[in-house]
Amino acid sequence: MAVLLNLGQWKFGHLTPIDLIRNILIGFGSYFFAWAASFGWNTVQAPVLLDRERASEIADLSAKSHSRESQKELHSKFAALMDEGKNLTDKVFKVSEFGPWIREREEWKRRVSQALTDLDAPTEAAAFLHAAEKAARMTGAFSHSGWQMFYRDEMKCYRDELREIVKRVLPYSA
DSSP states (O other): OHHHHHHHHHHTTSSOHHHHHHHHHHHHHHHHHHHHHHHHHHHHHHHHHHHHHHHHHHHHHHHHHHHHHHHHHHHHHHHHHHHHHHHHHHHTTTOSOSHHHHHHHHHHHHHHHHHHHHTTOHHHHHHHHTGGGGSOOOOSOOOHHHHHHHHHHHHHHHHHHHHHHHHHHSOOOO
16 A cells, blocks of 8 residues: 555655665565564474474473373272172171171261262262262061161162262263
8 A cells, every 4th residue: 555655756756766776675674573573582482382282282292191081080989989888788788786787877877978078079978978868767567687688778779879979070081
């Protein structure tokens, strides 16, 4: 645009040929200076930005890798707790007195609750501790086999609740 204006002024006699060449060179020089400055700035800035972006990507991938490993460890930990709950359920049918078995169950519940709390899931830990409230209440004669069935139902509620919590809190990703 500046070139056309300068040519128009030259044609109608407002500019001398020297002024026309000077104005055109100033215009092209300005564009060249802006292009050279932009090129120089981007030559310096682009590698820095790319390095920062790559470092961020590497850190994210590294964190994902560590989180996968820790997630596998957590899955293993909760699987062991679930197996222990299954063993406790089976054990209730083999005990003649429930006192030691109840203490063992309470210790298992405490460890599960603590593991959930350590996982930053205190609400789920509380829900787990109240899972047995869903079990059917004991009615009729208070016989040994009646208590066994009652405790088995409670343990089933605890184990089901734990399974659902683990599904929610620790989704499995291969």
